[in-house]
Amino acid sequence: MNILFISSEAEPFAKSGGLGDVIGSLPGELNKLGADARVMLPLYPKIREIYEDQLTLLCECTVPLSWRTQYCGIYTLKHEGVTLYFLDNEQYFKRDAYYGYYDDGERFAFFSKAALEVLPLLDFQAEILHCSEWQTALVPVFLKTLYRGNSAYDRLRTVFTIHNIEYQGKFDPAILQDVLGISEGERGVLDYSGAVNFMKGAIVTCDRLTTVSSTYAEEITFPFYGKGLENIIKENSYKLHGILNGIDTKLHNPSKDPCITVKYSKNSIDKKIENKRALQAELGLNADDEIPIIAMIGRLTEHKGIDLVISVFKEIMKEKIQFVLLGTGEKQYEDFFNEMAGKYLGRVSVTTSFSAERASRIYGGADLFLMPSVSEPCGLAQMIALRYGTIPVVRETGGLKDSIEPFDPGSETGNGITFQSVNAHDMLGAIQRAIALYWDKEIWNKIINNGMNTDFSWKASSKQYIRLYKEMLK
Known part of the structure; x- marks a missing residue:
């Protein structure tokens, strides 16, 4: 079972919140259960700076993004048993912060498109693409629109995980054709409340939709929590699963934590x-x-x-x-x-x-x-x-x-x-x-x-993901 996590963050390479913790831990736990789970990230400057001696250039290619043709370098390294791929484009990712720029829509549209374009070039045949948050929400959208009918991609299945529905990736409607290269006839996939909404598109096009707790999966079907997407969630509830996150119990361990004054258990x-x-x-x-x-x-x-x-x-x-x-x-x-x-x-x-x-x-x-x-x-x-x-x-x-x-x-x-x-x-x-x-x-x-004594490791949650993946591949 080959799973590729496509994410904007993964600990210890890039982290601004809980997403980085999850992608930094879950793939390794899945590998312990016999899967081959790998991770794909943007090559941010700090990653290159810290891990330069460990990064290996696999190859280089160009990525079409509407009328643009952009460079993409593909680097790899192995960390704690997990293979990671890093997509390089300094125009989009040589920034001081991960997010918060005027062209964020274009930046992560490129990342999502590049993730699909480079798949045939990897030493790995993914079966499931697991995406998270608005930054990679376009992966299932592109797969079901621009790559539809392409035999090299037909067997791929997608999981999209909502970590926080408040951040949806809303952009000007003009981005649809000018940046994403998606035809006007497909506008309904992404259009929502007068904007192009990346998360809405992923909810509609992914094969399985997950969120990070079973209670939250129920809550986001109501207006108070759904942040405007509650009706879309309800329409797609047949593929919705809530799986509680775990934590890295080796990292968060008072018997080994070097930061505390006296270790204890x-x-x-x-x-x-x-x-x-x-x-x-x-x-x-x-x-x-x-x-x-x-x-x-x-x-x-x-x-x-x-x-x-x-x-x-x-x-x-x-x-x-x-x-x-x-x-x-x-x-x-x-x-x-x-x-x-x-x-x-x-x-x-x-x-x-x-x-x-x-x-x-x-x-x-x-x-x-x-x-x-x-x-x-x-x-x-x-x-x-x-x-x-x-x-x-x-x-x-x-x-x-x-x-x-x-x-x-x-x-x-x-x-x-x-x-x-x-x-x-x-x-x-x-x-x-x-x-x-x-x-x-x-x-x-x-x-x-x-x-x-409460077990907050990834053991139980990783088994739930394995069952979900197996069901998708039947």
Whole structure:
């Protein structure tokens, strides 16, 4: 079974969010199950800079993109048992950032077209093309339009995964023929609400549609979550599957993490206190072994539930807690939390930048991890937190609902504390319940043990993907 992941990101080569984590982990797990899964990425400048000695040039070719004929170099290397291909075109990819340019539509139209053009040139005969997000959404679109009837491509099957339906790849209608080279007669494949919508096109043309949790697969059929595509999702629900993401449990492992002060495991959880002390010292918090530390790590945006936190922040700080935030985002959110750090000296720490090393130390030193997301397709941070024995307080949405089971004191089952509605005081109530449980050390240690025993590896999810691929190839 030969699977080619076509993606704009894959850890450790290129990452701006959860997509990079997934594509960096899943292919290797599939290979352990007997598949031959490979990855195709744009050759960004940092990849060339860091991996120059390992990259091998396979060949060079030209790629037709409407009236343009563009150069494409194909490089390869092997990383942790996974073969990767990198498509080179400096006009499109020699940029300081992955996204955010006026010609993003053209850049990733080229990448999608090039991915198909180079397939016959590879030392690999793909059977399934697995694409993700709007950046590679044109692969199934091109396959069903421009390559229809081409015998070299007839046997290919496509999977398209939605990681976040909010980012759809919407562009001016003029792009259809001028950039994509798709005829006016095929406009209906991509046209939606007066724009060319890359994601809509992929939903319609792919053979199987997946998203990153079963709850999110249900949610996006409703207007609140579907971001305008809910009707298209409903029309294509017969091919929709929700498969929860996993995490790299070797990378996120407190017994081996070089970034934390003292390594520990579920069998030596008493050592976690040393990381708490070190975190308090690093962040300028008052030294206090007993006080619970509530942490947030992530983007400061509306759909992350930041407004809920702001609404009741003063009430939260009336509790005997310390609060730690690491992340960047919208200016009004950054300004608010920076102001709170100044107001609650020694109790609130705010870092409006991102550091993976500091994130590890926060996971290792905090007691509670707050994720009040309005929408969360999957979420990985709550899984990482539990690996470190830091208990999540989450809203029951998307992957948060699928991965965090509310703790039941009666049966002593569950690995976190949850709340249901998009309501600041419901969130506050969940935080207060969590704090009450924290002060009962016997119960708290039970929750920690439950959490650290939860399997968030890719084992179960990779088996689900294998079953999906096999079904497609029947």
